[in-house]
Amino acid sequence: MREDTRTRIQEIALRLFTEQGYEATSLREIAEELGVTKAALYYHFRTKDDIIASLVEMRMTELEELLTWFRSRPNTLQTRRELLERYAETLKRSRYLDVAKFLERNQTAMRDHPQLTRMRETMMTLTREMSDPGATPTERISRSMALFALHAGKWLTLETELSDEEIDKATMEVAMRLLEP
Amino acid sequence: MREDTRTRIQEIALRLFTEQGYEATSLREIAEELGVTKAALYYHFRTKDDIIASLVEMRMTELEELLTWFRSRPNTLQTRRELLERYAETLKRSRYLDVAKFLERNQTAMRDHPQLTRMRETMMTLTREMSDPGATPTERISRSMALFALHAGKWLTLETELSDEEIDKATMEVAMRLLEP
DNA sequence: GTCTATACGAGGATAGAC
DNA sequence: GTCTATCCTCGTATAGAC
Numbered sequence: 001m002r003e004d005t006r007t008r009i010q011e012i013a014l015r016l017f018t019e020q021g022y023e024a025t026s027l028r029e030i031a032e033e034l035g036v037t038k039a040a041l042y043y044h045f046r047t048k049d050d051i052i053a054s055l056v057e058m059r060m061t062e063l064e065e066l067l068t069w070f071r072s073r074p075n076t077l078q079t080r081r082e083l084l085e086r087y088a089e090t091l092k093r094s095r096y097l098d099v100a101k102f103l104e105r106n107q108t109a110m111r112d113h114p115q116l117t118r119m120r121e122t123m124m125t126l127t128r129e130m131s132d133p134g135a136t137p138t139e140r141i142s143r144s145m146a147l148f149a150l151h152a153g154k155w156l157t158l159e160t161e162l163s164d165e166e167i168d169k170a171t172m173e174v175a176m177r178l179l180e181p
Numbered sequence: 182m183r184e185d186t187r188t189r190i191q192e193i194a195l196r197l198f199t200e201q202g203y204e205a206t207s208l209r210e211i212a213e214e215l216g217v218t219k220a221a222l223y224y225h226f227r228t229k230d231d232i233i234a235s236l237v238e239m240r241m242t243e244l245e246e247l248l249t250w251f252r253s254r255p256n257t258l259q260t261r262r263e264l265l266e267r268y269a270e271t272l273k274r275s276r277y278l279d280v281a282k283f284l285e286r287n288q289t290a291m292r293d294h295p296q297l298t299r300m301r302e303t304m305m306t307l308t309r310e311m312s313d314p315g316a317t318p319t320e321r322i323s324r325s326m327a328l329f330a331l332h333a334g335k336w337l338t339l340e341t342e343l344s345d346e347e348i349d350k351a352t353m354e355v356a357m358r359l360l361e362p
Numbered sequence: 363g364t365c366t367a368t369a370c371g372a373g374g375a376t377a378g379a380c
Numbered sequence: 381g382t383c384t385a386t387c388c389t390c391g392t393a394t395a396g397a398c
Contacts, residue, residue, distance in 0.1 A: 005364085021289030023204035026390060038391085040365050048391065105288040108202025127337075137343050137351035141334065145355060148333045152326050156308075162318055170318035174326060178355070186381085207373060219374085221382050229374065 006044045008034060013051045018102045022052075022109040049113070052102070056115050059099040062090055063122045070126065080130055080143070080179050088150050088172060097154070104151065123147070130179075139181060146178040187225050189215060194232045199283045203233075203290035233283065234296065240280040241300045243271055248307050261311055261324070261360050269331050269353060278335070285332065304328070311360075320362060327359040 012033050016025040027048060031038040045051045073079040090096050110116045127144035153171025193214050197206040208219040208229060226232045247267060254260040271277050291297045308325035334352025
């Protein structure tokens with residue numbers, strides 16, 4: 001059974017946007033790969049922006065759910081460790097990893113997008129609340145970086161000697177260490 | 182005494198590119214802020230790309246010098262610690278920090294730039310050579326992340342309770358810890 | 363409902379006048 | 381060293397075929 005056009009547009013667009021850049025990818029390219037004219041895209045999406053807006057929305061909703069879950073639990077080392085595990089899980093689902101990659105690589109292109117502002121705030125809140133009130137600056141920064149470390153691990157896939165699984169496992173160990181005092 | 186036009190174009194362009202994005206910033210905007218027409222920019226630079234190419238070149242040359250220096254020294258913990266100090270020093274000079282920020286935020290826009298490829302390779306080589314041949318995956322990833330941590334620290338300036346100096350100091354401590362076994 | 367044909371203003375870029 | 385005229389492609393929009 002054939003996917004619907006709308007979903008195919010999103011898939012092609014996300015791939016091209018991530019590979020070539022959001023602004024460097026024209027609607028004509030997307031339309032050609034789909035086998036239609038670019039005007040046809042405007043039947044399915046109001047603007048170029050709308051093509052990825054729903055995908056970004058998915059990723060953001062997930063982050064907000066993660067924050068809600070975190071706040072519902074006692075702020076212990078155990079909870080923080082579980083937060084890292086859950087965050088890493090979201091990055092394993094290819095759809096979210098693709099969106100995360102897109103967002104990393106197209107920061108300025110999405111600059112004044114309201115969704116991006118919300119997401120930045122969610123990430124900020126998450127990292128901030130991981131710290132105890134009386135923590136030292138080093139402890140605060142260290143814990144904040146634990147989440148970033150999970151992303152950084154995905155950039156290091158060029159370390160040819162290591163397999164993806166080894167990198168994922170080692171990245172998690174490094175991130176966990178950043179939670180320790 | 183007035184700066185020459187060429188330098189002013191670079192300064193205006195780097196600021197606008199970093200704030201708004203490379204592709205989102207038009208030559209007309211730069212020209213207007215400078216008080217000329219966009220066609221006039223083509224006297225000073227062959228393409229839009231060339232406007233920042235020389236700035237990126239500076240940053241890249243510096244990274245390559247850092248790699249050369251690192252290779253000239255015994256690969257000890259002491260040398261790796263000094264590498265972090267030197268790397269952080271480059272990020273303190275505003276010109277390089279601005280270029281680094283621009284590169285972080287406009288990755289896909291610079292995608293097929295030969296300079297970018299060279300820089301990625303230099304960073305990769307640097308992080309790879311920081312590892313001993315017999316190191317565990319966790320040690321390798323941890324050391325590789327030490328350099329990224331210095332950048333990540335610059336993203337955390339929104340941690341309102343901490344001053345820039347506190348963040349810099351704490352970031353360095355976290356990065357140094359990532360070098361330890 | 364789904365698409366094609368066509369047009370508009372703005373973008374980067376070039377050639378050439380002054 | 382600065383500008384005009386010009387070109388092609390871009391995102392966007394609408395009218396209308398099927």
